[in-house]
Amino acid sequence: MTKAKKAKNKVPSKRWKKYKVSGDKIERQPSCPKCGPGIFLAQHKDRMYCGRCHYVEMKKQKERGA
Numbered sequence: 795m796t797k798a799k800k801a802k803n804k805v806p807s808k809r810w811k812k813y814k815v816s817g818d819k820i821e822r823q824p825s826c827p828k829c830g831p832g833i834f835l836a837q838h839k840d841r842m843y844c845g846r847c848h849y850v851e852m853k854k855q856k857e858r859g860a
């Protein structure tokens with residue numbers, strides 16, 4: 795029995811851009827209030843998430859008629 799091993803090429807997610815360059819400015823993404831500067835929050839559709847301490851910060855939501 796021979797098992798072919800699938801080679802997995804890990805592609806770094808482009809969502810994890812920690813810096814934004816706009817013109818001459820370098821904008822840093824919001825960092826985690828718990829872990830402090832240096833630990834950035836992952837950007838999600840409606841929330842931000844810290845992969846280190848699992849802190850979640852909800853983004854401002856548009857008013858929903860819930």
Ligand SMILES: [Zn+2]
Pocket residue numbers: 826827828829830833844845846847848849
């Ligand atoms: Zn954190």
